Amino acid sequence: MDAHTSSDYELDWLKRWNQYAPRSLAITDGDTALNLTYAQLYQQSCAGATYLKENFGIKAGDRILHFSTNEMSSFVLFFALARLGATLVPINYRLTGREVSYIITNAEPTLLVYEESFLGLLKEIENEIPIKSKDWLALVGKNSFQSATIQTKKLFTEFHSSSQSTALIIYTSGTTGFPKGAMISHQMLFWNSINTTLRLNIAESDSAVIFLPLFHTGGWNVLSTPFLHRGAHIILTKKFEAEQILTLSEQHSATLLFGVPTTMAMMSRTEKFKTVDLSSLRYAICGGEPMPLEQIDIWQKKNVPIRQGYGLTEFGPNVFSLNEEDSIRKMGSIGFPNFYVDVCVVDENKKYLGANEIGELWLKGPMSMTGYWKNPKATEETFFEGWLQTGDLVYFDDENYFYVVGRKKDMYKSGGENVYPAEIEQVIQQLPWILEVAVIGIKDEQWGEVGHAYIVAKNDLFNEVELRAHCSQNLAKFKNPKFFTAMKELPKGDSGKILKRKLTEQA
Secondary structure, three states: OOOOOOOOHHHOHHHHHHHHOOOOEEEEEOOOOOEEEHHHHHHHHHHHHHHHHHHHOOOOOOEEEEEOOOOHHHHHHHHHHHHHOOEEEEOOOOOOHHHHHHHHHHHOOOEEEEOHHHHHHHHHHHHHOOOOHHHEEEOOOOOOHHHHHHHOOOOOOOOOOOOOOEEEEEEEOOOOOOOEEEEEEHHHHHHHHHHHHHHHOOOOOOEEEEOOOOOOHHHHHHOHHHHHHHOOEEEEOOOOOHHHHHHHHHHOOOOEEEEOHHHHHHHHOOOHHHHOOOOOOOEEEEOOOOOOHHHHHHHHHOOOOEEEEEEEOOEEEEEEEEOHHHOOOOOOEEEEEOOOOEEEEEOOOOOEOOOOOOEEEEEEOOOEOOEEOOOHHHHHHHEEOOEEEEEEEEEEOOOOOEEEEEEOOOOEEEOOEEEOHHHHHHHHOOOOOEEEEEEEEEEEOOOEEEEEEEEEEHHHOOOHHHHHHHHHHHOOHHHOOOEEEEOOOOOEOOOOOEOHHHHHHHO
16 A cells, blocks of 8 residues: 555545546646646656655755746646645746745745746846755756656655645735735645535536636636546636637536636627537636626526636635526625635624625635735734634625625725725626726825726727716715726736726826
8 A cells, every 4th residue: 555644635636536537637738739637647746746856855844936827737746746745836927027036035945846938037036036046947848847757757656745734825916015925725725625516516527728827826726626626627728818718618518617707708709709619518607806797698698607706815715606596686796605614794893794784704714724924914914813804895685695895995985984996886887888997096185085987998988978977876976986087908917807906006
């Protein structure tokens, strides 16, 4: 019998699937059509663990940087490190050299695994970071981690991670200061998978296209790790290309589709959308922000129901889910908390609130991060008596359906009244010519703060007179934005979410 040093046997997922379904597809590269079966993924991760241990001395507790676009070998690397009890630290490759330098220095890595196209940036900052080129390893290509996993014959079959071991450190881009590294344990991944499976009915027969970057929790944990836990099939792409996602979903008879409102809208506007066969999809999962009714209708006419949800890097990330049959009746709702999640809504005095009262969402459960890497102050500020304080303002209605009103920091006061941008945005979205909208609060001499709405209109049909009339008719006077600005596009992050901090800086 193979040695197995962890008492948490349920964590060695690949060992099980290597036995149960070795020939089943685990990952397909959507860009090259290459495949990895579960047997290959298991064997390459075991070989990779041997190579990393023998050539770089990687051991439990070490941190290894991943500076690459999405590759099948990224998952091989992740599972190889899990065998050794080490931690993968993905870096956002869209950051500047200064920002990358900070993360590398903060993470205190033993090894840096990189994509060849980013080598130039690494050379530029080599003198600023603690890890020098002798401890850099190419992810794919000649003399790379990928080639080593194929050439190495000795398999490291032990599993040195425990449920409390840190599997990932994912750096979140804060609105102020430097990013914080959320420590994601193997326990968190396991229970996130259980929650996801129970609410989305994930099975071995499922398949989905994954396009979110692997420096984002969505890339790793919305569907990828739950799918690999369940023996399902991932089709991986390097980036979001609307027509490609539709084409791959059709080719591989995808059963689930994940996106945010922006990516869903981009797919629905392609020529491919008119003819693509998506009959294999049970539903599309949409997160990040509420899906506009127009888009829900467009996808439902394609016989693709929309399930909306909510989550965050520090918890889950699959925390809430709205059943597809409620997508119109409860439009804008994130639904109910998932199976093993405790929730409460509290006011500024930490008093529990009831139905239809707006307060901060707190979460508790085994899918919580263990804290922020090397940042005890931020960790202490985030937790209160075991509850993770999300910073999101929510309420639940009389049927216990939850709604996100906005970020605590996004709320502004106008004339002493609390104003929640999400409410204003939902009202503005009702106009048929609105493509996208974002509302922020800006300083005002008379009222303290007032609203500034940034609008992307369809076919440049921006009409400020109609906007003001619509808002006056549907919102209290203090909620009406004082300013409306037409935009060609709104600034967005890597997951497609609108970056309001960029608008605040601009304002």
